[in-house]
Amino acid sequence: MFLGTSSFQKGILFFRNISKISAMSQYHTLKIENSKEFVYSVQLNRPEKANAMNKTMWLEIGKCFNELNENTDCRVIVLSANGKYFTSGIDLFDLMNLGQEVANHDDIARKSKVLRCFIKTYQDCLTAIEKCDKPVLTAIHNGCIGGGVDLVSAADIRYCTDDAWFQLKETEIGMAADVGTLQRMQKSIGSMSTFNELAFTARKFHSKEAKSIGFVTQVYDTKESMLENVMNIASNIASKSPVGVQMTKRSIIYSRDHTVQEGLDHIADWNQTLLQSEDFIKASMAVATKDKNPIFSKL
Numbered sequence: 001m002f003l004g005t006s007s008f009q010k011g012i013l014f015f016r017n018i019s020k021i022s023a024m025s026q027y028h029t030l031k032i033e034n035s036k037e038f039v040y041s042v043q044l045n046r047p048e049k050a051n052a053m054n055k056t057m058w059l060e061i062g063k064c065f066n067e068l069n070e071n072t073d074c075r076v077i078v079l080s081a082n083g084k085y086f087t088s089g090i091d092l093f094d095l096m097n098l099g100q101e102v103a104n105h106d107d108i109a110r111k112s113k114v115l116r117c118f119i120k121t122y123q124d125c126l127t128a129i130e131k132c133d134k135p136v137l138t139a140i141h142n143g144c145i146g147g148g149v150d151l152v153s154a155a156d157i158r159y160c161t162d163d164a165w166f167q168l169k170e171t172e173i174g175m176a177a178d179v180g181t182l183q184r185m186q187k188s189i190g191s192m193s194t195f196n197e198l199a200f201t202a203r204k205f206h207s208k209e210a211k212s213i214g215f216v217t218q219v220y221d222t223k224e225s226m227l228e229n230v231m232n233i234a235s236n237i238a239s240k241s242p243v244g245v246q247m248t249k250r251s252i253i254y255s256r257d258h259t260v261q262e263g264l265d266h267i268a269d270w271n272q273t274l275l276q277s278e279d280f281i282k283a284s285m286a287v288a289t290k291d292k293n294p295i296f297s298k299l
């Protein structure tokens with residue numbers, strides 16, 4: 001009895017693991033709330049700096065989406081921002097500090113290594129949004145500039161307010177966007193020609209144009225009505241089978257980056273297992289019996 005693990009010990013370990021999964025770390029530049037059942041809200045929270053994305057914010061975005069991916073209480077995430085602007089993009093003062101760090105090296109290879117490491121780290125922070133199996137819905141208000149467009153391009157669904165505007169500002173500050181806009185946004189809007197124009201000119205485009213090119217799904221009059229509606233959409237998604245929703249996200253992203261045949265093979269490989277999941281039986285039974293609230297286990 002003393003050598004094996006007793007049922008009591010197993011119980012303690014089980015609950016310890018559960019609380020480890022659900023507990024979120026402390027964040028300095030993000031505000032995270034469990035807003036509704038199975039819905040988490042992540043808010044950019046540097047309002048006094050127009051939510052400029054400093055190093056802490058970039059790293060916290062990566063960490064937060066990795067954590068939410070593992071959090072079985074989370075099925076859907078709503079990403080929004082506090083303060084006047086959604087975000088003013090990368091923190092320009094941080095960029096100056098980086099310039100200083102690069103200048104500490106004399107040799108081009110050493111300078112380049114610092115820069116590559118910086119770019120790759122920031123890329124991974126936003127890719128965490130895409131790698132997170134839980135759908136990410138963004139609710140954007142007012143200015144969404146530069147790195148902000150990279151950020152929302154990595155999300156699954158975008159909504160905005162009537163006063164929202166976007167700017168692929170990188171060419172204006174002498175660089176090519178390098179953390180996802182050029183790779184992701186071009187695939188989420190209808191016209192390559194329009195995308196190229198926005199990227200080359202760095203001109204602002206407003207909510208109506210964002211809707212007309214398919215970059216956002218819906219435009220709302222106010223931030224309050226946007227958040228209320230987006231939360232309801234999130235709750236709707238959260239009521240569905242987590243197996244079905246999470247695999248759908250994976251398959252959509254995989255299929256975007258592969259041929260039709262590769263996408264079909266990928267989902268066949270997964271569904272040969274997932275169709276045996278309890279969710280498939282529960283959800284099918286619920287449809288057959290007109291049960292509107294099937295209960296799915298955490299995933």
Ligand SMILES: CC/C=C\C=C\CC(=O)SCCNC(=O)CCNC(=O)[C@H](O)C(C)(C)COP(=O)(O)OP(=O)(O)OC[C@H]1O[C@@H](n2cnc3c(N)ncnc32)[C@H](O)[C@@H]1OP(=O)(O)O
Nearest residue numbers: 048049050052088089090091092093119122146147169170
């Ligand atoms: C590996 C590389 C990864 C990513 C690269 C991304 C590229 C980009 O993001 S390009 C875009 C860079 N951003 C900008 O060019 C925007 C600069 N800011 C503005 O244009 C304006 O501040 C504004 C957002 C239009 C807001 O204007 P206003 O309403 O007049 O407020 P301000 O007084 O200007 O700003 C309030 C406060 O915030 C600070 N701040 C704003 N933006 C940034 C920023 N990007 N970086 C750092 N700080 C910013 C501003 O300095 C003010 O702070 P105070 O302490 O009150 O002075």
